[in-house]
Amino acid sequence: MTPAIEVSNLCWRVAERPLLDGVSFALSGNGMYGVIGPNGAGKSSLLRCLYRFIRPDSGTILLNGQDIHLYSRRSFARAVAVVPQELPALFDLSTEAVVAMGLIPHKGWLAADSAADKVNIAAALAEVGLEGYGRQPFGKLSGGEKQRALIARALVQKPQFLILDEPTSHLDVRFQIEVLELLKRLDICVICTIHDLNLASALCDELLLMSRGRLEASGSPAEVLTETMLASVFGVCTTVKPHPQHGRPLIHYYYGYNGRTASQEKEEVSL
């Protein structure tokens, strides 16, 4: 079933500081939704609200028409999988045991893994390029391998809605592309924070641009990634052209912007 996510007027304040300020949007179906924005813009806070880690002061989040806080723990875990930004310790567990945790919402803590479960776990590890790593202690994997194992855990969960906080942050460039392509192929509703704007442009169907706790812009990469928007939200000078392969925005950065206008900077560079 295609999930519909509807976020209305989300507000979250800490010590009188508005960290999320009237955020509203709808994700109307399957696809890759990228949350972008500068450091401290509120991207992770927004995702934490979506997976019920934070309870906002006001506003609502509906999943398939029902407030997420009215779902039982188990039914929410069946529908929603999360790959957090922080890599958990889980030192004593093998990598396959960590991936198997994704099955818990479907069968409970104590049920042993069936032969079919083991096939699913091995397939998920292979999907993320970790074939043969199942017996290795999770704690001994590299940062990028851990991140991919946590994505495999989310895959075996078979969620309707997958939330990932910076899934590419520990990955080399090849795995950044492979993991995002894999997430896109899942054909479910995926929302992830991402700092690489060119990757977001190439692989996300829609972008949500956060700035200072507010949703500054949303829409297709071409609608959101404009030179003017990048200058005003990130304070960087860019030239944005269609990518020669896929036609979506390709951002070239100018260095040493230092608060001058984009056109001043470009004139200087072209001299």
Ligand SMILES: Nc1ncnc2c1ncn2[C@@H]1O[C@H](COP(=O)(O)OP(=O)(O)OP(=O)(O)O)[C@@H](O)[C@H]1O
């Ligand atoms: N629990 C909290 N208590 C107080 N302040 C918080 C809390 N969580 C987040 N913040 C603050 O809220 C702001 C937004 O944080 P958040 O992690 O959502 O930003 P972000 O856009 O994900 O940033 P980054 O790109 O650096 O990961 C930051 O200034 C952060 O310090």
